[in-house]
Amino acid sequence: MEKLFDFELTGRLLQLDFVLMALAAAAVLGLVAGTLGPLIVMRRMSFAVHGTAELAFTGAAAALLLGIGVSYGALAGAVIAALLLGLLGGRESERDSVIGVILSFGLGLGVLLLWFYDGRSNNKFGILVGQIVAIQQQDLELLIGCAVAVLAVLAIIYRPLLFSTVDPSVAVARGVPVQWLSPLFAVLVGVATALGVQIVGALLVVALMVTPAAAAGRVTASPWKATVLAVVFAETAALGGIVLSLAPGAPVSFFVTAISFTIYLVCRAIAYVRSRQRRISESGSAASPVPVP
Numbered sequence: 409m410e411k412l413f414d415f416e417l418t419g420r421l422l423q424l425d426f427v428l429m430a431l432a433a434a435a436v437l438g439l440v441a442g443t444l445g446p447l448i449v450m451r452r453m454s455f456a457v458h459g460t461a462e463l464a465f466t467g468a469a470a471a472l473l474l475g476i477g478v479s480y481g482a483l484a485g486a487v488i489a490a491l492l493l494g495l496l497g498g499r500e501s502e503r504d505s506v507i508g509v510i511l512s513f514g515l516g517l518g519v520l521l522l523w524f525y526d527g528r529s530n531n532k533f534g535i536l537v538g539q540i541v542a543i544q545q546q547d548l549e550l551l552i553g554c555a556v557a558v559l560a561v562l563a564i565i566y567r568p569l570l571f572s573t574v575d576p577s578v579a580v581a582r583g584v585p586v587q588w589l590s591p592l593f594a595v596l597v598g599v600a601t602a603l604g605v606q607i608v609g610a611l612l613v614v615a616l617m618v619t620p621a622a623a624a625g626r627v628t629a630s631p632w633k634a635t636v637l638a639v640v641f642a643e644t645a646a647l648g649g650i651v652l653s654l655a656p657g658a659p660v661s662f663f664v665t666a667i668s669f670t671i672y673l674v675c676r677a678i679a680y681v682r683s684r685q686r687r688i689s690e691s692g693s694a695a696s697p698v699p700v701p
């Protein structure tokens with residue numbers, strides 16, 4: 409326990425350049441994940457995020473084997489996954505099965521590529537659960553560039569995308585181009601998912617892409633408020649996870665997921681208390697006698 413909460417060691421590590429670079433990358437990722445998260449939850453794409461992460465893992469494994477930047481490989485794999493999901497999963501009835509097929513294929517191929525890799529085992533492990541020491545200046549620059557592009561595109565399509573998410577049938581009747589909004593949003597999600605591979609790993613990137621938004625949805629029904637809360641929750645999980653992982657030297661993914669899950673439980677508790685108070689208030693109003701004039 410002393411090793412886990414060694415504040416002096418944590419303070420010294422926070423002065424290192426690679427830690428500051430990892431914190432900057434986590435802050436950017438938290439902003440993107442929190443912004444996209446409520447739309448992912450409303451569009452029921454949580455499973456799609458997991459499937460996209462598996463092909464991001466495959467792309468990262470291929471990049472590791474070829475000796476190129478892991479970030480570039482993860483980005484390419486995630487974009488390919490998003491395009492495949494958009495092309496093959498057009499029908500809602502087929503979407504889950506298509507995601508399952510792509511997920512299993514991507515994971516199997518990624519495992520094979522890692523088997524061919526003869527380098528350090530830490531590099532293999534880092535793709536799965538994150539490795540902040542592997543984040544270089546070029547990785548941070550790529551992350552910031554992709555984040556700016558994702559947020560810019562999202563700002564342009566946000567209103568029609570939200571409309572088609574809340575009421576797709578009416579959106580189609582109003583002429584909203586739903587047929588290309590869905591694949592475009594899938595690509596944005598794929599890019600954001602790829603950005604999280606080096607920080608939290610391919611297996612647990614859902615903790616930042618979905619859990620903060622799911623928690624925010626428990627305490628507010630407003631899309632704008634949910635987005636703000638999701639960004640705050642994602643930033644707390646990403647930055648807090650890195651800081652807590654420094655002293656023990658443990659994988660950052662555990663702390664990110666633990667913080668995200670704790671926030672989710674707190675939000676569920678708040679929603680339960682609110683619902684209970686509302687029922688008591690409504691039952692009290694119904695039981696009160698009506699005055700006779």
